[in-house]
Amino acid sequence: xxxxxxxxxxxxxVCSGGVLARNMSQQPATKPSTAQPSxxxxxxxxxxxxAKQAAPKTTTATVDDATITANVKDKLxxxxxxxxxxxxVSTKDGVVTLTGYLKNGGLKGVATNxxxxxxxxxxxxxxxxxxxxPGMEPKPKPGVS
Numbered sequence: 593x594x595x596x597x598x599x600x601x602x603x604x605x606v607c608s609g610g611v612l613a614r615n616m617s618q619q620p621a622t623k624p625s626t627a628q629p630s631x632x633x634x635x636x637x638x639x640x641x642x643a644k645q646a647a648p649k650t651t652t653a654t655v656d657d658a659t660i661t662a663n664v665k666d667k668l669x670x671x672x673x674x675x676x677x678x679x680x681v682s683t684k685d686g687v688v689t690l691t692g693y694l695k696n697g698g699l700k701g702v703a704t705n706x707x708x709x710x711x712x713x714x715x716x717x718x719x720x721x722x723x724x725x726p727g728m729e730p731k732p733k734p735g736v737s
Contacts, residue, residue: 655712
């Protein structure tokens with residue numbers, strides 16, 4: 593959402609800067625003006641630079657992998673439906689890999705969503721498998737030992 597808003601603000605700044613520059617250049621030279629008319633045409637490098645300077649600056653601190661892993665483990669352990677689960681978490685360049693076993697497929701989705709909500713997570717690779725139900729182990733084929 594922030595990206596969309598930032599893009600809209602940037603577009604408005606560039607567009608209004610171009611209109612202002614055209615309006616200022618059409619005013620009579622005898623009228624005093626406090627604003628300096630821009631010599632840049634809309635869409636040129638100068639207009640883009642001015643728009644970047646006028647746009648609000650956002651600071652995005654990168655979160656290291658160890659911190660992401662710790663935060664994911666903490667959040668998973670505080671999720672009631674996953675509290676007693678044995679989920680392994682590893683992180684590489686913001687991509688979190690989940691492994692282990694869960695009792696049902698719905699919990700796998702819960703684990704993915706909880707992990708995505710942690711700051712710094714770029715992608716979730718959920719490799720969690722379902723625990724086999726008792727008595728559902730594969731039967732060996734006859735004649736094969």
